[in-house]
Amino acid sequence: MNMDSTLKPVLATAAEHAPAVDADGRFPSEAVSALGTSGLMGLPLPEQVGGLGAGPPEFAHVTAELAEVCGSTAMIYLMHICGAMTVLASPPPGLPSLPSEMATGRTLATLAFSEPGSRSHFWAPITQAKHNGGDDVRFTADKSWVTSAGHAGLYVTSVLSADEPGTVDLYAVQAGRPGVSVTGSFRGLGLRGNASSPMCFDVTAPDTTRLGPAGAGFALMTETVMPWFNLGNAAVSLGLARSALKAAVRHTSSARLEHTGQTLAELPTIRARLARTSLQLEAATAYLQQAAASIAAPDEDTPLYVLGVKALANDTALTVTDDAMRVCGGAAFSQHLGIERSFRDARAGHVMAPTADVLYDFYGKAITGQPVFG
Template sequence: MNSDFDSYRLSDEHEALREAVRDLAEKEIAPHAAEVDEQGRFPSEARDALVKAGFHAIIVPEEYGGEGADELAGCIVMEEVARVCASSSLIPGVNGLGLTPILLSASDELKKQVLPSIASGESMISYALSEREAGSDAAAMKTRARRDGDEWVLDGTKCWISNAGESDWYTVMAVTDPEKKANGISAFVVHSGDPGFEVGPKERKLGIHGSPTREIYFQGCRIPSDRIIGKEGTGFKTALATLDHTRPTIGAQAVGIAQGALDTAIAYVKERSQFGKKIAEFQGLQFMLADMAMKVEAARQLVYVAASRAERGEKNLGFISSAAKCLASDTAMSVTTDAVQLLGGAGYTRDFPVERMMRDAKITQIYEGTNQVQRMVMARSLLK
């Protein structure tokens, strides 16, 4: 074979990154994961460790003080952190989601204003698209932004905002021209110190207890006019383009959760004995493990392909990004459920991490577009 062709594999740099992140996750993040979940507290140890290593927002370009890593590297970070603690993986995950609209559409001046503080780890950024009555139907949002001299004034409420209250910066979608429906939505960057910005109480959730989810309120919230992302009316297009890039990272998070549960299940069945032999010797359980591992590997490959295509800016990313997120999150739910089953009564207790992983896995089927929406996106792409 001609050696000019790169065979289909991760680069040495990506493999080295995986080792580094896995090492950090096992030493600095895993020991706190159960307590973070139990107490519902923000994983500050994870944030400190990720910032120190430069893994908290790895896709910020070098010119703004970041690592300048590609989207596949971002997925590897997500996967390896989620393998031990899904809540902690939302530190790089939510930063990536909040940053991507800025990377895709903002002026260079706005990038210079926002990105360096995120690159340094001094600040985090969240993404504010959803509202109580505008979830899957995001274009139905009611939050408004109007011009007033040299400022924009925002009014409204956003909900389900991951890491709200921990983040300083917020990428916010708001209606600037109600007549134009989706084409009347614009994107802005709001800072927590802006007058008229407030954060609501924490939601009480099934899983990802360490990542606070809150409403955020804009009450005559004033921001400088240069904090609009791109041109007026392009916000919804930017939001959709963002999801094409970030859905694979949710897929990566799901793969990590599933891998963590599979690792725990394999270790457990090798140790536990029933009927005078290790339960790993029972073919029924071997088949379960084989199916779990097969699904995880299939999901991982699809996520990596989607991230690589997004990095190259290929056209028609919608199908592959939705497929990666959908397959991986469905896999995480089934694999974590099977892991709890394999551990039996022990799996249902908090002495083992699989019950936490099962609870954490569920959100991956819901956020950044429910899996019903992902199937709509895929079908639309097939039928157009």
């Protein structure tokens, strides 16, 4: 399969609808359904379940390309892949067709981790699951932000285990289950098409829908979710940054000061700022590619890449999109350059958990020999 020719029509669809998705704050249904028919929803899933069997580098490439044209679509895609890879890591025996449904795009997946009580500390749900007399558990989980809320078919939901006190369990909760509801709306500064609304999961969940044995949730979060999420979130950040930088180069190379006969890019301060910004983006992109290769073939450096890649890319995107706004002057405030959308969308990455500041703390602990989650 030629990935870029598969991706091209999806990018065209996402680009066409991105301005309206942002302006109206609506879910990018056209792009998500184009992703579904393209096969890319199963990009890193194994061929045995209908996926394409690709790896982290291809996933990072596709996610960054999507972000260049529509940040919301890229984030929805990222959450789907994270949900799907987590299910794949420990398929729940009660839902045997789930992997192939996700691989072929029939079921859109997402993660329902963040809670009002533990905020961005996604590894520490407050919701306690309890046994319901038999093998089922019951829980009422208020989740503060769930991307694709009301659009996803599968919510990978975290709770405190009913069986192993103080540990975390993940359940595959299907949208159609009684007690699954969207409890608010999402009006974000950026990523406005994400539908990242609060949800409540007031459900009875059979043990056979749990991912892995009781108490396995924390390991799934750190060993499966974090590598895919941090890598993909970094790719979204750098895709948004690249989009803003390209637009800034285009604008400053063509906008002229007629009285001096110069373009904006001929001003030394502007071209120097573009150069510095461009180098920051290239350096972060090279690190992203190294991180993707390391996650594909893990060794002792991989945990550091997992911690570092998101923080570096999130902050690079803040700098690059800010500089792109700056060199384009007042024109960047207008929507026609597309830079202000990338600027707003890029603000989300560093506050998405694990937040960039938490990752710096973790990375600092890791390189000084302290326990990361201690």
